[in-house]
Amino acid sequence: MPELPEVETIRRQLSRELPGKRILNVQVLYSKAIKPLTPSRFAKMVKGAKFVKISRRAKVLRLELANGRTMLVHLKMTGRLLLQKRGAAPRKETEAIFELSGRRALFYDDLRRFGWIRVIKTAELGAYFEKQGYGPEPLAASFTPKTLIACLRAHSGKRIKPLLMDQTCIAGVGNIYADESLWDAGILPTRRVADLTDQEIIKLHGAVRRALEKAIRNRGTSADSYLDAFGREGTNFPRLNAYGQAGTRCKRGDGGIIKKTKLGGRGTHWCLKHQK
Missing domain, CATH: 1.10.8.50 (Helicase, Ruva Protein; domain 3)
Known part of the structure; x- marks a missing residue:
């Protein structure tokens, strides 16, 4: 299972690659990954938006968009966020594809299908994570x-x-x-x-x-x-x-x-x- 270092590694890499990129198109290949949203509703909420900031809380990635929404991604046991060339063929474990401005696409793959993607209003992030009850971040200066x-x-x-x-x-x-x-x-x-x-x-x-x-x-x-x-x-x-x-x-x-x-x-x- 990806733990803090793996999720933080991905965060740092995506932070260099995604901000400013626009989501041109979305393909949902495994609808349970985005429940309770339908594929059409999910696509409508993120398509056309630019990535603003990539952050992390615990093992959850936060992909903030310029339209006031944030995608939350939990990789669980075997999830992956992979930067691919646009037009690359999906694999059997590919659950969602985000075609980006430029020459890349962001693939969400999950071999065991335990992971998930959620979309919430960015303004509600604080309340969402408070409800989850996560403890302190162990690499934060406040973790003494x-x-x-x-x-x-x-x-x-x-x-x-x-x-x-x-x-x-x-x-x-x-x-x-x-x-x-x-x-x-x-x-x-x-x-x-x-x-x-x-x-x-x-x-x-x-x-x-x-x-x-x-x-x-x-x-x-x-x-x-x-x-x-x-x-x-x-x-x-x-x-x-x-x-x-x-x-x-x-x-x-x-x-x-x-x-x-x-x-x-x-x-x-x-x-x-x-x-x-």
Whole structure:
């Protein structure tokens, strides 16, 4: 699933390519992706509009248009936003095509069809995201160690890894970067928040930011089907320390072995030696 670094990578790429481009035509090839709108209503709401700004909240992309509307795109498990040449043929997983001024089109593909596109009034964005209940952005200056301590302490009975993935606590962190952050901080994913000291949480705060920033520098992690906006795999997977490393020696060189088990229904990786 694309997490914050993958979505942020796409945001940055589209921010350089889309502003000023006009949507000339829209093809909806899978109508469930735009529900509750019909394809004709959806096209009417965005056709002819220019892109103004591309932003992100949690794992949701916000494609702001000059007509006072914004397209929200959630990639979910396998969604992709791909810049293609105009006239390129759709693939079997292509759900929508936006033909743009210039020589390009924006394809929305989704192999497993869990993702979605919504159109709302730009003026209503604040109210929409407040209703979603997303937690703080972990790369924002306002996300301090105190912020993380307060959030975690409010859920002291929960295990730390599932809580890191709870979008109401921290926005955008999923399975991959929860594993990576806990590996860096030396914290077992099964520990309960009540057992963590403030110093451990402060260490975890830094680890979360490092894991996300590293992945963004590497254009994300292509652990499954993720591609960036230009159709390229991210380069972060070989640089992971825990996720996907089951059975290998820990990269800390401490003689530990990376173990994998299920926690909260998700594959979870940690070092048997240094994570306590």
